[in-house]
Amino acid sequence: MSSTTSIFETMKRGGPGAVFQRLRNGAIARFHYFFDARFDRRHGIETSQGRDLEDLDIDSPNKALGVEYAPTPVTLLPLMLRAMKVDPARETFVDLGCGKGRVMVKAAEFGFRKLVGVEFAPELAETARDNLKAALRDKSDIDWDVRQEDVVGFQPPESDLCVFAYNPFNGSVFEAALDILAAHAARGWNVNFIYYNPQSQSLVEAHPAFEPVSKSASLNAALALASWHGAALYRVRAGEAEAS
Numbered sequence: 001m002s003s004t005t006s007i008f009e010t011m012k013r014g015g016p017g018a019v020f021q022r023l024r025n026g027a028i029a030r031f032h033y034f035f036d037a038r039f040d041r042r043h044g045i046e047t048s049q050g051r052d053l054e055d056l057d058i059d060s061p062n063k064a065l066g067v068e069y070a071p072t073p074v075t076l077l078p079l080m081l082r083a084m085k086v087d088p089a090r091e092t093f094v095d096l097g098c099g100k101g102r103v104m105v106k107a108a109e110f111g112f113r114k115l116v117g118v119e120f121a122p123e124l125a126e127t128a129r130d131n132l133k134a135a136l137r138d139k140s141d142i143d144w145d146v147r148q149e150d151v152v153g154f155q156p157p158e159s160d161l162c163v164f165a166y167n168p169f170n171g172s173v174f175e176a177a178l179d180i181l182a183a184h185a186a187r188g189w190n191v192n193f194i195y196y197n198p199q200s201q202s203l204v205e206a207h208p209a210f211e212p213v214s215k216s217a218s219l220n221a222a223l224a225l226a227s228w229h230g231a232a233l234y235r236v237r238a239g240e241a242e243a244s
């Protein structure tokens with residue numbers, strides 16, 4: 001079926017709203033394809049192809065609550081970091097469910113000098129390590145670590161944190177991750193939390209330690225114009241969780 005016919009089909013089935021949505025989605029996909037492919041080429045890495053968790057050798061009872069690998073568009077991360085008013089000189093950047101490491105490389109470009117990725121799929125963790133080695137080969141001052149583990153066993157580094165999560169897992173696994181961050185804040189560390197595509201936002205809002213942060217006008221505009229997903233920003237309060 002040609003794309004012209006498909007547009008007519010879309011119009012017939014869903015009306016002008018569906019046609020608009022289809023054109024918008026196509027334009028967003030082309031925009032990100034261009035910048036993401038350029039990012040991969042520039043660093044000599046591959047982070048763009050998605051991976052289904054079914055095809056990966058994951059030894060965890062939490063596989064069923066995990067979300068498949070899909071990367072965050074490179075143009076959106078700096079906007080979220082700026083809106084969160086992060087301090088890259090002081091905070092360690094953490095990507096929960098880091099996949100192939102794209103977001104860690106981008107965070108290093110943004111100015112973070114300490115980066116930790118947590119990924120339970122061995123193949124993805126290995127790819128992330130290869131990608132970070134290649135992309136940061138001339139940056140000996142950057143300290144990075146990709147931990148191949150389930151997030152429920154994550155022990156944050158002794159540092160203030162900027163934690164990023166692109167809809168990586170759901171339900172009890174997500175709640176366990178929130179508790180780990182709250183316990184870290186209760187030990188006196190500052191913890192910022194950026195949640196892209198916040199499918200489990202209700203769990204964060206129900207957690208007493210997580211305080212919403214308003215998004216900047218520029219982030220709201222970018223998400224409305226150039227993203228299929230929203231984002232939510234939080235500061236994790238000290239004193240709302242038992243330090244463990």
Ligand SMILES: C[S@@+](CC[C@H](N)C(=O)[O-])C[C@H]1O[C@@H](n2cnc3c(N)ncnc32)[C@H](O)[C@@H]1O
Pocket residue numbers: 053062065066067068069070071072095096097098099100102103118119120121124149150151152165166167168169173
């Ligand atoms: C939507 S992808 C996000 C990838 C990357 N953070 C990015 O934004 O480009 C979610 C990732 O979370 C990982 N994941 C899912 N459940 C996990 C768990 N319980 N522990 C660690 N990683 C997990 C998946 O393997 C996948 O790579």
